[in-house]
Amino acid sequence: MGKQMTEMLKGTLEGVVLAVLAERPAYGYEITAWLRDQGFSDIAEGTIYALLVRIEQRRLVDVEKVPSEKGPPRKVYSLNPQGREYLEEFWRTWSFLSERIEQLRKGGR
Amino acid sequence: MGKQMTEMLKGTLEGVVLAVLAERPAYGYEITAWLRDQGFSDIAEGTIYALLVRIEQRRLVDVEKVPSEKGPPRKVYSLNPQGREYLEEFWRTWSFLSERIEQLRKGGR
DNA sequence: TACCGGTACATAGCAACACTGAATACCACC
DNA sequence: GGTGGTATTCAGTGTTGCTATGTACCGGTA
Numbered sequence: 001m002g003k004q005m006t007e008m009l010k011g012t013l014e015g016v017v018l019a020v021l022a023e024r025p026a027y028g029y030e031i032t033a034w035l036r037d038q039g040f041s042d043i044a045e046g047t048i049y050a051l052l053v054r055i056e057q058r059r060l061v062d063v064e065k066v067p068s069e070k071g072p073p074r075k076v077y078s079l080n081p082q083g084r085e086y087l088e089e090f091w092r093t094w095s096f097l098s099e100r101i102e103q104l105r106k107g108g109r
Numbered sequence: 110m111g112k113q114m115t116e117m118l119k120g121t122l123e124g125v126v127l128a129v130l131a132e133r134p135a136y137g138y139e140i141t142a143w144l145r146d147q148g149f150s151d152i153a154e155g156t157i158y159a160l161l162v163r164i165e166q167r168r169l170v171d172v173e174k175v176p177s178e179k180g181p182p183r184k185v186y187s188l189n190p191q192g193r194e195y196l197e198e199f200w201r202t203w204s205f206l207s208e209r210i211e212q213l214r215k216g217g218r
Numbered sequence: 219t220a221c222c223g224g225t226a227c228a229t230a231g232c233a234a235c236a237c238t239g240a241a242t243a244c245c246a247c248c
Numbered sequence: 249g250g251t252g253g254t255a256t257t258c259a260g261t262g263t264t265g266c267t268a269t270g271t272a273c274c275g276g277t278a
Contacts (some may be wrong), residue, residue: 007119008121008203012206012210013236015210016213019213046237046257047236050235050236068245068255071255072243072254098207098210100148105128115234115264122264136227137226138225155228163263177226178225180226180272181227223276224273224274228269229269232267233264234263235264236263237261244253244254
């Protein structure tokens, strides 16, 4: 979508992926496809995989390798308790920021 | 506020400052103080000044030096037509992203 | 005079993140 | 054997906000 979107995704994309995983476990390729479906047409695959590696290293998710019928084995990620806590923190941060920005849009101050 | 906020500000802080300037011209120190007032307690001064330099170089704002009663001269920034256009683009990007994130929060998919 | 604090701006170095581009691997089908 | 969809990985790049520090102007005060 452009440079603005790229910059805006920093910090929020992680929350988006965690929120997706909060609903049900998923693997990288699947998440990428879902995001494209949602209109995030230009999110690079590499971006998602790198993000998954990061949240795995921070112990926010559990990982399970599952054989695929067509292709190499999938790495299925599921949110663990620590991840859910982190996600809540994300929602708090998001609320704070988005409320203030919406205020600004309504010509506030 | 923490690392999450720092990352989330990337891409949005610029829009916030442009939105402030859309209401009325302002200078860096003033903007920093206003942001702190709004609860962005830990936005560094240097961050704002660097941001202002960037948007000036991209010709999104006009600058005027105004003598101050107490301290060095102020650099007063005002949004120009190009900046307003860029701000509209920001709002479009913001809307797209925030709508999808709100959707996610409501347990969507 | 000397010093402090508030005002006001600037900048070098750092860390984090998303993107680009390419590579690898597995499988089915023609 | 080649193509295309599935699935993951990684090195290199650019942008951004933060840290820390420095500079400069001014009024008050001891």
